[in-house]
Amino acid sequence: MQKRTKILLILIGLLPVSICIAAGIGAYQILPWKIPRVLLFQEDGFAVLVYVRFPRVVLAALVGAMLAISGTTLQGIFRNPLADPGLIGVTAGAGLGASLWIVLIGGGALGMWGLPIAAFACGMLVTIGVWKISESQGKVHTVTLLLAGIALNSLAGACIGLMTFLADDEQLRSLTFWLLGGFGGATWHVVFVTLPITIVGVFVLLQQASALNAISLGESEAYHLGVPTETLKRWSVFGVALTVGAAVSAAGGIGFVGLVVPHLLRLMGGADHRYVLPGSALGGAILLILADLFSRTVVVPAELPVGVVTALIGGPFFLWLLIRFKREVFL
Amino acid sequence: MIELEEVGYQINGKWLVRDINLIIKNGMLWGFVGPNGAGKSTLLRLISGELIPTTGEIRFFGKPISSFEPKELARLRAYLQQKRDINFPFTALEIVLFGRYPYLNGTKETGCDIAIAHKALRQVEADVFAERLYPTLSGGEASRVDVARILAQAPGLFLLDEPTNHLDPKHQVQIFNLCKSICDQGKTVITAIHDLNLASMYADQLLILKNGVSVACGPPKSVLTQNMLTETYGVSFNILPHPDGYPCVMPNLNIL
Numbered sequence: 252m253q254k255r256t257k258i259l260l261i262l263i264g265l266l267p268v269s270i271c272i273a274a275g276i277g278a279y280q281i282l283p284w285k286i287p288r289v290l291l292f293q294e295d296g297f298a299v300l301v302y303v304r305f306p307r308v309v310l311a312a313l314v315g316a317m318l319a320i321s322g323t324t325l326q327g328i329f330r331n332p333l334a335d336p337g338l339i340g341v342t343a344g345a346g347l348g349a350s351l352w353i354v355l356i357g358g359g360a361l362g363m364w365g366l367p368i369a370a371f372a373c374g375m376l377v378t379i380g381v382w383k384i385s386e387s388q389g390k391v392h393t394v395t396l397l398l399a400g401i402a403l404n405s406l407a408g409a410c411i412g413l414m415t416f417l418a419d420d421e422q423l424r425s426l427t428f429w430l431l432g433g434f435g436g437a438t439w440h441v442v443f444v445t446l447p448i449t450i451v452g453v454f455v456l457l458q459q460a461s462a463l464n465a466i467s468l469g470e471s472e473a474y475h476l477g478v479p480t481e482t483l484k485r486w487s488v489f490g491v492a493l494t495v496g497a498a499v500s501a502a503g504g505i506g507f508v509g510l511v512v513p514h515l516l517r518l519m520g521g522a523d524h525r526y527v528l529p530g531s532a533l534g535g536a537i538l539l540i541l542a543d544l545f546s547r548t549v550v551v552p553a554e555l556p557v558g559v560v561t562a563l564i565g566g567p568f569f570l571w572l573l574i575r576f577k578r579e580v581f582l
Numbered sequence: 583m584i585e586l587e588e589v590g591y592q593i594n595g596k597w598l599v600r601d602i603n604l605i606i607k608n609g610m611l612w613g614f615v616g617p618n619g620a621g622k623s624t625l626l627r628l629i630s631g632e633l634i635p636t637t638g639e640i641r642f643f644g645k646p647i648s649s650f651e652p653k654e655l656a657r658l659r660a661y662l663q664q665k666r667d668i669n670f671p672f673t674a675l676e677i678v679l680f681g682r683y684p685y686l687n688g689t690k691e692t693g694c695d696i697a698i699a700h701k702a703l704r705q706v707e708a709d710v711f712a713e714r715l716y717p718t719l720s721g722g723e724a725s726r727v728d729v730a731r732i733l734a735q736a737p738g739l740f741l742l743d744e745p746t747n748h749l750d751p752k753h754q755v756q757i758f759n760l761c762k763s764i765c766d767q768g769k770t771v772i773t774a775i776h777d778l779n780l781a782s783m784y785a786d787q788l789l790i791l792k793n794g795v796s797v798a799c800g801p802p803k804s805v806l807t808q809n810m811l812t813e814t815y816g817v818s819f820n821i822l823p824h825p826d827g828y829p830c831v832m833p834n835l836n837i838l
Contacts, residue, residue, distance in 0.1 A: 330668075330669055330670075331669060332669055332670065461683065461686065464672075464676075464680060464683075465680050465683050467668055467669070467670050467672065468666065468668060468677070468680060468731075469663065469666055469667075471627075471632055471661075471663060472661070472663055472666070474632055474652070475630060475632065475656060475659075475660065475661040476656050476680060476681070476683040476684060476735070477651075477652040477653035477654075477655065477656030477657070477683060477684040478652065478683065479652050517670065517671055521671060521672065521673065521676070522670035522671045522672045522676075523672070523676060525690075
């Protein structure tokens with residue numbers, strides 16, 4: 252069996268294991284191997300598992316998968332291993348939408364759906380803006396796409412800053428917590444809204460694997476190999492905006508997953524996107540399940556924002572990768 | 583057969599190539615020569631379909647290029663670019679396998695594709711580093727892997743932009759011998775080239791470009807003349823006969 256197939260199979264095996272471990276650990280402990288029995292016979296802990304732990308763990312898995320596969324896609328499109336899923340403006344846009352909603356409209360309006368819908372819509376709008384700016388004569392110039400993304404990111408960042416300036420104490424607190432990210436609000440409702448978006452987005456992005464391989468040679472080389480490069484870019488940006496928008500709306504700003512996971516996969520099994528894309532979806536899911544587990548168990552009864560955990564682990568880890576594998580990471 | 587009819591390409595009000603009429607028959611090795619910025623690469627990119635001519639039309643087998651699907655076109659012609667940078671840890675073999683993209687429908691390469699890739703690597707003596715990571719290869723090694731990639735693409739028309747850059751004399755000759763053998767199979771090679779002596783040795787036909795306009799077209803012996811070269815490059819040349827009969831071209835020390 253090929254090494255890559257092995258890695259993918261191991262990840263497929265690790266996913267349910269990490270789900271069970273994470274679902275079992277918490278204030279009320281349930282041993283992972285007892286989970287099937289608890290579910291089947293509705294033994295003690297059934298309610299905790301079904302109504303509290305599972306929606307949270309599953310949401311973490313979905314968000315992790317979406318962030319990581321989006322990071323891989325954008326790194327492929329920009330042909331740059333340092334690209335991050337936020338580069339096309341969707342993260343900052345969603346943050347802006349959330350802060351506008353919290354500060355100007357009031358966090359509670361439209362019930363639990365107002366905030367995520369505002370975040371998702373604003374993330375999409377900013378990405379469409381980035382796309383329109385970099386489009387001329389039916390073609391999208393990739394460097395302009397990158398620069399427009401950076402420009403609109405900082406603009407949205409400035410507006411978020413303005414909103415924090417305008418916010419009162421309570422708004423500031425909910426805004427800060429939202430921006431730091433977390434799965435505290437996970438319910439089955441959120442999972443069921445996020446799941447179809449995850450499926451569609453991941454499906455769309457997986458389709459781009461071969462074309463992403465070809466585009467790593469360069470855009471014009473990809474064209475000469477018969478890749479419809481504009482279609483590839485359009486679908487990729489669409490898939491990334493959809494998944495990252497959904498991820499940020501569901502869980503706030505969680506960094507580093509989209510950056511670190513694709514690197515790990517490439518270090519283990521090479522750069523073929525037909526392996527890195529599905530691998531990073533699985534790896535991102537596992538990583539975020541574990542990061543969330545850490546965030547809610549390390550300072551019990553309080554919870555660390557999971558975005559802080561991923562940045563605390565991801566940052567130094569990424570630096571270590573850069574130093575350790577300087578030659579393979581190719582900056 | 584490739585036909586160019588009144589082809590011109592304009593960008594920001596400047597004509598990069600203009601009024602090019604050319605009929606390229608199968609089995610020929612064409613060289614595009616001329617000073618920097620003469621429009622050699624632009625003309626190659628027009629023929630590849632990547633650039634769309636502002637005026638005129640380019641036809642493959644009587645059909646305009648725009649009427650071909652991207653993958654269909656990729657099975658007809660391959661293009662070797664001058665500069666390339668790959669930031670991901672692909673192995674040389676994987677890079678060559680990308681040449682099989684137009685034959686796959688997002689499916690996995692078959693054993694046949696892998697055999698084609700290995701054969702292509704052997705043709706440029708690059709099979710020894712098939713498993714090495716492309717970004718760790720030297721400039722010359724990477725160039726040969728790129729040539730192997732377009733060999734694996736197996737088109738009828740090879741468009742090469744300076745294929746011998748970074749290569750030592752042995753591998754320069756090897757690449758052009760390969761081009762010759764490709765032409766002997768009835769396929770066509772068009773190459774932009776600065777090395778006039780290699781052009782003289784190998785090309786069946788030369789097109790000399792200056793400021794985007796064709797100034798001479800014909801077999802090397804008839805177009806590589808002192809007057810023509812002096813006028814085109816702005817430096818005088820000595821033309822000596824090579825023992826094998828090619829015109830051998832040496833620039834003089836003083837610029838005109």
